[in-house]
Structure formats: C-alpha cells, structure tokens
Amino acid sequence: MNSKPNIAFVRDHMDAAMPPPSSEVGALGWMRRNLFSSVSNTILTLLVVYVAYLIIPGSLEWSIFNAVWEGTDRLACATTQQGGELPVGWHAACWPYVIAYSKLFIYGRYPDPELWRVNLVLVMFFAGLVPLLMPSVGGKRVNLIFMLGIFPVLALVLLSGGNFEFGQSFWEKYAIFSLAVLVAVFLYMRATENSAMGAVKSTAIGLAIFAAVILFISADFGLVSIETPLWGGFVMTLVIAVTGIVVSLPLGIILALGRRSQMPAVRLFSVIFIEFWRGVPLITVLFMSSVMLPLFLPDGVSFDKLLRALIGVALFSTAYMAEVIRGGMQAIPKGQYEGAMAVGLSYWQSMRMIILPQALKIVIPGIVNTFIGLFKDTTLVSIIGLLDFLGMIVLSHSDPKWATPVQALTSYLFCALVFFIFCFSMGRYSIFMENRLNTGHR
Amino acid sequence: MAEENTASTTEKPKVALLNDPKFRSYIFQGLLLAVIVWFFWGLASNAAHNLAKAGIAQGFGFLDKSAGFGINFSPFIDYVETSSYGTVFWVGLQNTLLIAVIGIILATILGFTVGVARLSSNWVVAKVATVYVEALRNVPLLLQILIWYKGVGALLPSVKNTVDMGAFGQLNTKAWFAPKVVLADGAGLVFGAFVAACVITYFINRWATRRQMLTGQTFPVFLTAIALMVLLPLITYFLKGQPMSLEYATLGRFGPKGGARVIPELMAMLVALTTYTAAFIAEIVRAGILAVPAGQSEASAALGLQRGQALRLVVIPQAMRVIIPPLTSQYLNLTKNSSLAVAIAYPDLMAVFGGTALNQTGQAVEILSMTMLTYLAISLVTAMFMNWYNSRMTLVER
The missing domain is CATH 1.10.3720.10 (MetI-like)
Known part of the structure; x- marks a missing residue:
C-alpha cells in the first residue's frame, strides 16, 4: 500500500537559494543604498565628491608631493623670481624650515646642555599619565598623589633649577602662622567635643609637608638656574x-x-x-x-x-x-x-x-x-x-634665513597638525571613558 | 502625662555652641567675608600706592580726552583721530557686536546643516561632515584665525589686480568692496511694510492654530507668510518710487572707491569664528536629534504624518529642548572668542580699547575693568535671553 497520495505537483525538496541580485550586494549594493538611494542623494553625493576632488588633490600636492623636503636655507624654498631654483608660480610646503626649527618649536630657547632636564620632566609626565588614564591599571591613589603632588614639585625644580630664595623672615612668618593654625584647630576641636589630637596631628602633617616642599625647592641641587x-x-x-x-x-x-x-x-x-x-x-x-x-x-x-x-x-x-x-x-x-x-x-x-x-x-x-x-x-x-x-x-617668521611666502602657511599647518593629534586623541579617550562609565545605566 | 511628654521633647538638647549648625555657619561666613574684605582692601591699598608711585592718572577722566589714533573700520559710528577715548570704546563695542551677531547667525546655519549632515543616510555626506567637525574642533581657534588671515589672506589679489566680482563688488588685499545699500526718502516705509507683514503673520498664525484646533482644517501659514513678507515690502518699494538702491565701488586710480568696505580682518575673523563654532554647534545638534527616541518618529509615521511633518512637528521641537542650553554657551563662546581679534588687529573692543587705548593712557585698572565688565554684561544679557527662550521651550512637567 502506498500511503503517499499522488501529489506530484507538490515539491518534495528545497531549491537552493538564488544569489541576491548583483545590484544589492557587494560594493555596488552598498553604493546604491548609501550613495545613490534617491535623486537628491545622488546629486548630493556627486556634489560632495566634486568638492572633495577640488580640495583633496590640491592640498596633498601642496603639503606632500610638490613640497620641498631638504634644504639648508630659504633658497631651497624660493622660486627663480625670489632667487631660488623652483619654477615661477610654485607654492607648496617648505618642510626643511620646520625641521630646522623643530628644536625651538619643542623646547624654546632652553640651553642645549640642560635639555636632559626637560626630557626627564617629559618622561616623568608621560610615565605618570599613561597608567593614570588606563582604567585597568591599579594604584590610582598613589598615581594621583604622584601626578598632582610630587610631579609638579619635581618638574618645577628640574625646569627652573630650584634654589629659590626664601629669606629668614619667610620662615619666621611661617612658624608663627603654623602655630596659630594649630592652636585654632585645637581650640575648635576641643570646643566641639571631638577628639582634638587627631585633627591637630593631621594639620601638623599638612603644614610640615608644605614646609618640606618649600625646603625642597629652595635647596641647591647644583642645577643651573634657567630663567x-x-x-x-x-x-x-x-x-x-x-x-x-x-x-x-x-x-x-x-x-x-x-x-x-x-x-x-x-x-x-x-x-x-x-x-x-x-x-x-x-x-x-x-x-x-x-x-x-x-x-x-x-x-x-x-x-x-x-x-x-x-x-x-x-x-x-x-x-x-x-x-x-x-x-x-x-x-x-x-x-x-x-x-x-x-x-x-x-x-x-x-x-x-x-x-x-x-x-x-x-x-x-x-x-x-x-x-x-x-x-x-x-x-x-x-x-x-x-x-x-x-x-x-x-x-x-621674522628669521630672514627662512623667509619665503610659503613659510607662514607651512608652520601653521605643522602647528595645526600637532594640536590636532593631541586634541583628537584626548577626545577619543574622553569618548572611551564615557562609554565605559555609561554601561551601568543601560 | 501627655503634657509632660511634650515638655520633654520640646526642650532643646544641650550642645556646645560651636556644634550648633546655625551658629557655626555664621562663624564660617563671617570668616569668609573677613578674608575677602581683607584681600580686596590689600589689593586696593597696594594699587593706590603703586599707581601714585608710577605717576599714573586715576579715574575715568581720560574718556573725554582725544585719543589721537586712527581706527580703520567703523561702519556705523563716525570716528576721527581727534575723537575721545569714550568714542573709541563705543567703536570697539560696535565692532565686537557686529562680529558676534553676524557670526552667531552664520554659525547657527552652518552648524545645523553640518549636524544634520552627520546623521545623513548618505555615506559620503556623513563622513565629510565628520571630518569637518573633527578637523575644526581640534585645532586652536587662534591658529585658525591666523591661518585664514595670514595664510589664506596672502592669496588675495593686490590692489593693482583688483578682482571684479560683478554683482558682489570688488576684492583685493585691502578690502572687499561690497555693494552698499543706499537709502532714500521712503525707505523707512519699506521696512515698515516688512514689520507689518511680520505682525500680520503672527495674527494669521494664531487664527490658523485656533481654527485647526476647532475644525481640523489646516491653513498654509508658511506660504502665506512668505508671500506677505516678500510682496508687501516689494509693493511699497515700487509705490514709493524705489527708495533703495545699491551703490557699487568704482575703480579709481588708487583702487576701488565707495561701496561698503569690508576689511580682510573682519572676513578672516568671521570665517574662522563661524566655521569653528559651527563644528561645536553641529555636535550639539546631532546629540539633540539622537536624544529624541526613535519611537517618536515611528509614532508620527503611524499617525500618518509625512517625513517632513514628523521632523517639523515632532522631532525638532523635542530636540530643541536638548539643543538650546548648550547652544547658548556656544553663542557666548563665540562672542567671547571674538576678542581674539586683537591678534590680527581687527579693531574690536579688546584691540582698540583694551589694547591701544590702554597702551596710550596706561590706566590698566579702569580700562580693563570696563572691558571685562562689558564682556560680562554681553554674556549675561545673552544668557538671560536664551534662558527665557529655553523656559518657553521646556517640557512642562507635573
């Protein structure tokens, strides 16, 4: 006996799925969806692409391909009209000027033999900052004390050379001031019936730390003083x-x-x-x-x-x-x-x-x-x-050695780039922290 | 029994006077006041001593004295070299407000456009808007002003090669000679017609809203308003015999003459301030629109509103509530940032009054307090206006 009714017109197996139309998948589909979904969108896309075409190749040529990368003075970046070698009408970045000036841009006129002090400060700064910014690294309290308390004092001494003068009268005044503060705290605590000694002790520690900092920055470490x-x-x-x-x-x-x-x-x-x-x-x-x-x-x-x-x-x-x-x-x-x-x-x-x-x-x-x-x-x-x-x-810009018409724009571009890198990465970090902190509420 | 109980509870517990919060707060506030008074008294006595020693005049008498320096841009106030320092103050304030008002309008338009573009479904548009925002936001404004003024400004044509832009006037490295609107008798009526159109629109809007509430019939208020605002002034204009005309600069021997002179400092300041602030406004607008739950647009679609209607009637009013407070602070920032004009010598309040006038008179205390208080007043007035606007827009909750 055949239990199956004779229904040959009913399918008994699935057909393999057909591939989606080529206009809907891959790069073409993506472009259809995201760039040319309607007439207005198409016009907008073409307009933006045209504007980008006007701007991007020109700026790349200006800053990279037509730019001068090597040279020792302004003649490297001057056209024949201006006494140099480059063709008339040349207008692009002059990087050797930025390279020649890079030390001044970073350190200012800090004397060469003492640059290690600045570098040490920078190393300490970033060494303290990076673990502070990483949420997974522990010891935030110690880290904060270092960055907000110890590092500024060290940096001050290293950068300036320390050896600040505080006269006799400063210490006399400070001693009187400390004594007055301690007495006031003691009296206040006694009057409010709290245990007086604890508060007095922590105040004394605070005053002593301040005195220690003053002593530290007035000490002579043999560093040359840099105004x-x-x-x-x-x-x-x-x-x-x-x-x-x-x-x-x-x-x-x-x-x-x-x-x-x-x-x-x-x-x-x-x-x-x-x-x-x-x-x-x-x-x-x-x-x-x-x-x-x-x-x-x-x-x-x-x-x-x-x-x-x-x-x-x-x-x-x-x-x-x-x-x-x-x-x-x-x-x-x-x-x-x-x-x-x-x-x-x-x-x-x-x-x-x-x-x-x-x-x-x-x-x-x-x-x-x-x-x-x-x-x-x-x-x-x-x-x-x-x-x-x-x-x-x-x-x-007032240095005649590098004075060319392209000097200002080159240096501004460099400056903008440096600021962009720093601010953009800090902004990313801020967004990262925001997302991390937000998870609790969603 | 009951009386005894109340008596025992109302009796105040005995505490040390210093532990009484009220008494303690009086002590702290008294101490704070004493420190502040001591501090300012110290400042004042030091200042009096130092000023007397340096032989610097005091008081505001200098405001009536002749300034003796020129200002190259003063569109609304007559200024000559012999004008007083008081006039210098007003010229500076005028130039600051000029930048602030134009900048705020342009930055709002550009900012809203870019903000909406960042949310566009068009990939290229969204990406370009993102690049714009990130590039502009992360570079110091002062640097951007210098780039526009010294970098781009250097590319302007020299006086000899002044470019004629036809209907837009003439452009060279000295200035943009824009067409100037010249008003004749009866021009006031044209403005009056425009104001009247606005008033009529207001009443039509009220009437249309009420009619829609009662009957459900809508009225094309927007089209009517546009028609009124264009037609009414236009009719008056021709009836009065065309009392307004454009005056173009003419090319003279020493460059263009006449027209409305817009100095490059003003253009650089405006471009830099507008593009910079617009980047921040764009982020605010984007956040505001994203803050409206998707359910709101879905619900309006379900009610049968068209996409434009849904945006105009449902999404944007709700987004504005989120947008307005931070937008206010961006307007304030723009106004305060206009003081950076001092770096490129655009004659704003800080440059001519806080800078040049200060150098000439040496009266730092008077001049800087006046300058700072003026900026403070501008900030407070803007903040007050925006707070008033905000309170009208906020959601009324229980």
Missing part, C-alpha cells in the same frame, strides 16, 4: 595647560562645594567667582594678569611673565572646572547624600568618602574635555608675548 624667558615652545604649552588643570582641580572642587553650600555668603561668593571668570574672554584675563596684576602686588614683590600668565589661566580654568564638577555632584542621587547623613558622617566626611569619589568619576570625560579646551586656549599666551608653541612659530 623662564628661556622656556618656550611646546614644553611651555604643556607647562601652562598642566598647571592650569592641576591647580583647577582642587580649587574647582572647593568652589563646586561652595556653590552647593547651604550658607548664603559662601554660595554667593562661589557664584560670583565662577560666573565672573566664565563671563569674560580668556584674553582679557591674560591682559589683566600681565598688566593689572603687578599694580596689585606689594612693594618688592614681583612675578615674572610666565607666573602671571599661569595665575590668569588657573583662575579661568578653575571656574570652568567648578562647573564640570558641580554637574557631576548634581548627578549623584539624593539618596547618597541622605544615606551618608544617616550613617552619621559629617559634611566633610560624606563629601570626601561618598559624594566626591562618585562625582569625580562620572565627570572624567568632562575634565578631559576641559583639558582639551584649556590646551587649545594656551595658544592665547602668545598674544601677551610668551613664546609658547604658537608664539615660537610666529617668532620664527
């Missing part, structure tokens, strides 16, 4: 940006706390401070610190040009940092604040152990972005006459 007018180039750009961030972190935290404080006077002061510096352009701040600041100093005290610019940059970046940190503190759920209070922590304890660790962690991308902004903004110090990276580049 700041000799500093310059990319190293100075780094010095200004890093100082700005190192100073603005603690001050920004204090201001952010102040702006969220219950005390009206403290809040008002913080708001005015923050909004004032955020409301004025950095260039006015730099002018203020370079022209106005000397007027406000007592007789006999004078800051050098770099220090004045640093003060301006620090004030400015503190205000921005405070807002970034405040944003992080606002993002912490209220339950954390209430929980901290419920366990009986004091205001400072709850901030130090509960709120700030969480808040600072979520604003890491914001801090990096502030740093990128600050890093780009350091170029403004060239306007008040400091020879940072851009300042050095502008200065090099």
